[in-house]
Amino acid sequence: MLNNNISDATKYFIDLRRHMWVAGIELDLRRLIWQIAVTGKYISAKIHESNRKLAGLKNIYDEEQLALDRSSDRILRNQLEFSGFVREYASEELDEIIKIGKGDEKYYITADPLDGSSLVDTNLAIGTIIGIHNEPVPSQGRKSMVAALYITYGPLITMVYSAGKGTHEFVLNREGEYVLSEENITLKQRGSIYSIGGLKRDWTENHARYVGFLDDEGYKLRYSGGFVPDINQIMIKRGGVFTYPALKNSPNGKLRLVFELQPMAFLVEQAGGRATDGTRDILDITAETLDQRNPIYIGSPFEVEKAREFFAAGKD
Numbered sequence: 001m002l003n004n005n006i007s008d009a010t011k012y013f014i015d016l017r018r019h020m021w022v023a024g025i026e027l028d029l030r031r032l033i034w035q036i037a038v039t040g041k042y043i044s045a046k047i048h049e050s051n052r053k054l055a056g057l058k059n060i061y062d063e064e065q066l067a068l069d070r071s072s073d074r075i076l077r078n079q080l081e082f083s084g085f086v087r088e089y090a091s092e093e094l095d096e097i098i099k100i101g102k103g104d105e106k107y108y109i110t111a112d113p114l115d116g117s118s119l120v121d122t123n124l125a126i127g128t129i130i131g132i133h134n135e136p137v138p139s140q141g142r143k144s145m146v147a148a149l150y151i152t153y154g155p156l157i158t159m160v161y162s163a164g165k166g167t168h169e170f171v172l173n174r175e176g177e178y179v180l181s182e183e184n185i186t187l188k189q190r191g192s193i194y195s196i197g198g199l200k201r202d203w204t205e206n207h208a209r210y211v212g213f214l215d216d217e218g219y220k221l222r223y224s225g226g227f228v229p230d231i232n233q234i235m236i237k238r239g240g241v242f243t244y245p246a247l248k249n250s251p252n253g254k255l256r257l258v259f260e261l262q263p264m265a266f267l268v269e270q271a272g273g274r275a276t277d278g279t280r281d282i283l284d285i286t287a288e289t290l291d292q293r294n295p296i297y298i299g300s301p302f303e304v305e306k307a308r309e310f311f312a313a314g315k316d
């Protein structure tokens, strides 16, 4: 690993490839993470080109425009196809897993190519979420996941990755390089912010009691409605909790286990945080289907353990 006390003056010269090489990450995995990070540039260009327009619209030449999330999926798939590292590609945008290699490649990818794309017109941040497995998906998160990353398209484009050796943030600079900005992100034991998805009137009793506890403790609400920036906020502020809970009429919540929750759980655990559905670790849940949804409480240890306590003690 690189020196944790690396000075600010030095760290801005460390680019993603060098960081992964020094950290001793295996060559193919390094190349794959690099390739995906580069693809983030193309997706970002697509977002700009779209001029914030979304699906099903026609452009000035009366041609159908692809939804931004579908075109991001195409971009990602095209980049990974025949890369030599990826055997199968599972995307939130597709009904089926696609075989994109020859069959002898090491890695299986899960992708949420453009999470929160409905926020594009508001100019809020959105992101790409990737899981990298060494076994076919859907499978047991913790056992098969070797790396995860997300890219945030906000005022800056940033990339946060972990290959099981800590969680690190890189910023895309004007020269088009990803340079190290936060190494070995470590969440505090306890934070001071919460992000909560879902309608309040649909909360379960346990969840309402938990949020009441956070309110009494003086937590501040910070919710953008984009999973990537909401998790990124917890990473960069070094703590707090994000939850998309079970709701009365959707007991599994909204977010997808394989594409959204497990990659984020991997990154947060690598940063010293935790992630649970209320009783089980998110990474210990075996996905039965590709589009499985689960509730989530994710962030610094204190808040996540508190959520578990409320669910263990509660009735619903």
Ligand code: F6P
Pocket (backbone or CB within 6 Å): 115, 116, 117, 197, 198, 225, 226, 227, 228, 244, 254, 255
């Ligand atoms: O899954 C898409 C998504 O936009 C996430 O990025 C976000 O966390 C969630 O949905 C927001 O849902 P809601 O609009 O119900 O708050």
